[in-house]
Amino acid sequence: MSDKHRIPSSAQLIIFSGAGLSAESGLSTFRGTSGLWENVPLDVVCNFATWERNFDAVHAFYDARRIAASDAKPNQAHVIIAEWQKRWPDRVRILTQKVDPLLERAGCHSVVHLHGDALSMHCVVCDLQWKIEAVAYDQSGCPTCGKKKTVKPAVVFFGQAAPEYETLHTIVRNLRPSDTAIIVGTSGTVLPADQLFGASPAFSILVNLEPGTAMNEAAFSARHYGPATQILPELTGLIEKRM
Ligand SMILES: [Zn+2]
Structure with a gap:
């Protein structure tokens, strides 16, 4: 069919990314197998029940993370996602479990940060959230x-409600067979992408460095193992057909 006769499509492309997307930019993944994040126990710096008690350690940790992110550059995977969004405005939705700003630095917009944003602070009393960028927090209150x-840092801690999960579930509920969901760089340990996207009517594509055991990976319509920076650009042809 020529483009002239093409019926305008309303097919959506959903990108659901995990920390693996930024690993190739040198930012360490949130969850290693050791349960440590840069040798700091996650339970000390990511726990909503104890963060006030560990106030100084929490801020020192996120200050270091923020400064480490200040010169991190988006990789080819972030860049291709931004290109898809530019090409099909309003039909590409980007959801991420990452708290770093690399998708935005690549040019993505309206990114749903399911687990918060490491470059913002949050007051748990009045619920205000504000950007402080890639600097140490001056603790001015x-x-x-x-x-x-x-x-506290505007990152969702263990034991803390994640308000954007509502957005995720709404998107998953509304998926149709014409939609495409790309699940990239996530082990499925925190959010079960196999049950969310693999069980949906959408064409779901898993892109991970290697096979894992936390999800039923056979639930996805297609699976590609290898670096996201290589595989995502190769998916452009398929996405063009489906969009
Ligand atoms: Zn306040």
Whole structure:
């Protein structure tokens, strides 16, 4: 069929990414097999029940993460996602479990950060969230209520509600057979992408460095193992056909 006769499509492309997407940019993945993140126990710096007690350790840790992210550059996987979004405006939705800003630095917009944003702070009392960019937090307190000890990094900690999960579930509920979902760089340990996208009517494509055991990977319509920076650009032809 020539382009002239093509019926305007409303097919959606959903990108669901995990920390593996940024690993090739030199930012370590959130969850290693050791349960440590850069040798700091996750339970000390990512736990909503204890973060106030560990206030100084929490801020020191995220200050270091933020500064480490300041000169991190998006890789080819981030760049191709941004290109797809530019090409099909309003039909590409980007969801990420990552808390780094690399998708935005590649030119992506309206990214849903399911687990928060490491470059913002959050006051747990008045719920204000504000950007501080890639610098150490000066501990000046909440701009609205003025409290100091109620300010934490705007990253969703273990035991803390993740408000954007609602957005994720709405998108998954509305998936149709004409839609394509690319699940990239996620082990499925925190969010079960096999049950979310693999069980949906959409054409679901898993892109991971290697096969894993946390998900039923046979649930996805297609699986590609290898670096996302290589595989995502190769999927462009397939996406063109489906969009
Ligand atoms: Zn406040």
